[in-house]
Amino acid sequence: MNNPRKAGSLAAEKWGQQMRYSGLKVITEGLFGNKGWKAAWREPDPRPEYDVVIIGGGGHGLAAAYYLAKNHGITNVAVLEKGYLGGGNVGRNTTIVRANYYMPGNSEFYSHSLKLWEGLEAELNYNVMHSQRGQLILAHSDGQRDTLARRGNAMINQGDDAELWTRDQVRDFAPYIDFEQTRFPIYGGLMHKRGGTARHDAVAWGYARGADRRGVDLIQNCEVTGIDVVNGKVTGVQTTRGPIRAKKVAMVAAGRSSQVAALAGLRLPIESHVLQAYVTEGLKPVIDSVISFGMGHFYVSQSDKGGLVFGGDIDFYSSYAARGNLPMIEHVMEAGMTLMPMIGRAKILRIWGGIMDMTPDGSPIIDKTPIEGLFVDAGWNYGGFKAVPASGWCLAHLMATGESHEVARRFRLDRFRTGHVMDEEGTGSQHNLH
Amino acid sequence: MRIPCPVCGTRDRREFYYYGAEDYLKRPSDGSSIDELDNHLFLRDNPAGVTRDLWYHETGCASWMVVTRNTVTHEVLGAELVAKPSKKKGTL
Numbered sequence: 001m002n003n004p005r006k007a008g009s010l011a012a013e014k015w016g017q018q019m020r021y022s023g024l025k026v027i028t029e030g031l032f033g034n035k036g037w038k039a040a041w042r043e044p045d046p047r048p049e050y051d052v053v054i055i056g057g058g059g060h061g062l063a064a065a066y067y068l069a070k071n072h073g074i075t076n077v078a079v080l081e082k083g084y085l086g087g088g089n090v091g092r093n094t095t096i097v098r099a100n101y102y103m104p105g106n107s108e109f110y111s112h113s114l115k116l117w118e119g120l121e122a123e124l125n126y127n128v129m130h131s132q133r134g135q136l137i138l139a140h141s142d143g144q145r146d147t148l149a150r151r152g153n154a155m156i157n158q159g160d161d162a163e164l165w166t167r168d169q170v171r172d173f174a175p176y177i178d179f180e181q182t183r184f185p186i187y188g189g190l191m192h193k194r195g196g197t198a199r200h201d202a203v204a205w206g207y208a209r210g211a212d213r214r215g216v217d218l219i220q221n222c223e224v225t226g227i228d229v230v231n232g233k234v235t236g237v238q239t240t241r242g243p244i245r246a247k248k249v250a251m252v253a254a255g256r257s258s259q260v261a262a263l264a265g266l267r268l269p270i271e272s273h274v275l276q277a278y279v280t281e282g283l284k285p286v287i288d289s290v291i292s293f294g295m296g297h298f299y300v301s302q303s304d305k306g307g308l309v310f311g312g313d314i315d316f317y318s319s320y321a322a323r324g325n326l327p328m329i330e331h332v333m334e335a336g337m338t339l340m341p342m343i344g345r346a347k348i349l350r351i352w353g354g355i356m357d358m359t360p361d362g363s364p365i366i367d368k369t370p371i372e373g374l375f376v377d378a379g380w381n382y383g384g385f386k387a388v389p390a391s392g393w394c395l396a397h398l399m400a401t402g403e404s405h406e407v408a409r410r411f412r413l414d415r416f417r418t419g420h421v422m423d424e425e426g427t428g429s430q431h432n433l434h
Numbered sequence: 435m436r437i438p439c440p441v442c443g444t445r446d447r448r449e450f451y452y453y454g455a456e457d458y459l460k461r462p463s464d465g466s467s468i469d470e471l472d473n474h475l476f477l478r479d480n481p482a483g484v485t486r487d488l489w490y491h492e493t494g495c496a497s498w499m500v501v502t503r504n505t506v507t508h509e510v511l512g513a514e515l516v517a518k519p520s521k522k523k524g525t526l
Contacts (some may be wrong), residue, residue, distance in 0.1 A: 092491070157507070256482070258478065258479070258480035258481075258482075259482055262479070267473070267477040267478060267479060268477065268478070268480070269476040269478070270478060270480055270504070271454065271455065271478050271479055271480050272480055273481075285438065285451055316452050317435075317447075317452040317487070318454075318455070318480065318485060318487060318505055319505050320482040320505045320506045321506055321507065321508050325435050325508070326448060327446075327447060327448050362476075416470060416472065416475070416476040417469075417472040417476070430454070430475075431454040431476075431478070432452055432453055432454045
């Protein structure tokens with residue numbers, strides 16, 4: 001027990017061997033009263049020192065811990081979570097997974113992420129319910145169709161899939177869309193067949209379990225209250241469960257990134273906004289893909305439970321309330337009714353809000369900070385869920401090697417200062433425009 | 435959310451356009467450093483609590499105002515015009 005790192009790893013390894021999930025395991029446990037299941041991860045107390053501390057036990061932080069251990073052999077790692085694992089935005093989103101970005105920098109990153117998604121269940125031995133049911137973006141004018149053709153070409157050049165669909169193809173696929181209305185007539189669409197959805201919580205849990213069995217300590221109910229910096233170098237953190245020394249610290253606390261960065265005296269190019277999401281009562285299967293109605297800021301899919309899960313735009317003023325205001329709810333309902341009037345027959349079951357790290361250009365940040373040994377993974381805007389695997393992969397790469405991963409090298413913290421902005425929407429690099 | 439416009443009285447949030455943090459009013463002087471411009475345009479305190487930000491009464495009196503409000507509770511604590519009316523007659 002002289003080497004706590006080794007002891008932790010061995011305990012985790014033993015734990016992991018007992019808990020491999022399989023169909024056979026489900027059947028045998030079912031036959032014997034389900035008494036053999038064990039907790040999916042340990043509940044360790046924090047040790048006084050780690051090589052790496054990750055602040056934030058959401059999807060991105062857990063994925064980073066997993067890939068630090070898996071890809072780089074760095075297992076003396078703690079993930080500190082102020083609440084419970086996966087209790088933030090990874091459990092509050094609308095679960096869309098896609099790789100249909102246009103700009104260099106975004107395109108290769110989300111492409112990499114989708115490839116990781118495609119192997120994730122085998123990788124983690126965990127059912128994340130990744131369902132590649134396709135994502136359809138609608139066009140409502142010749143100009144918009146041209147823009148989608150350009151986007152589709154960019155996706156194909158990146159090695160991903162895209163099909164430009166005619167109005168008739170869209171009609172065959174989704175006959176319930178209102179093809180008669182004149183305000184936003186359907187001119188066609190861009191189908192991304194490898195796009196789809198996944199089970200949001202399961203992604204966090206799968207990475208948590210995978211990181212834990214490789215020796216990472218997942219420490220819940222542990223809020224970071226200070227970041228220790230000596231001579232411009234990070235030395236550890238102060239927490240509600242005592243001080244922890246660390247050689248490297250990553251801030252992966254989207255939704256509260258500005259507050260965590262302030263502990264180290266940093267200001268980030270981030271403003272927090274609330275984004276609302278909606279789910280109806282469970283219905284029989286009706287929408288078998290993801291449909292994006294960009295003109296109305298509306299998108300919808302159907303969960304495996306049957307609820308129509310949909311969302312719109314942010315409320316457009318800075319907010320940390322995990323609930324929104326009525327004007328945006330009204331706007332989203334109007335957009336849904338415009339696109340598919342049948343949705344008016346469904347009853348809304350729940351509405352909730354999540355806090356988004358909004359950057360001026362709508363693109364994220366995975367970078368070093370001016371403080372040596374302190375890293376930041378933040379600014380995921382409203383697109384963090386699909387990015388979870390690649391964000392973890394690239395942050396782990398950056399922390400282990402000191403160099404940005406090639407698919408994340410444009411996600412720089414200082415890109416607004418230097419003018420290298422990545423404005424995917426093309427609306428301008430300003431805080432209130434994304 | 436309702437915003438107390440100093441000119442029009444308390445009005446629905448939908449009448450207003452949100453611009454961003456009060457930092458936009460703290461314009462650095464000519465010849466200021468890149469750091470000062472970065473702070474002015476992009477870097478933000480982004481407080482969870484009381485904040486002061488710029489709103490424009492788009493469908494009302496077309497005034498710019500600084501609204502003091504709480505980002506956690508959505509409570510609006512007050513609003514003041516950016517351009518105060520001058521005491522001299524006939525000017526702003």
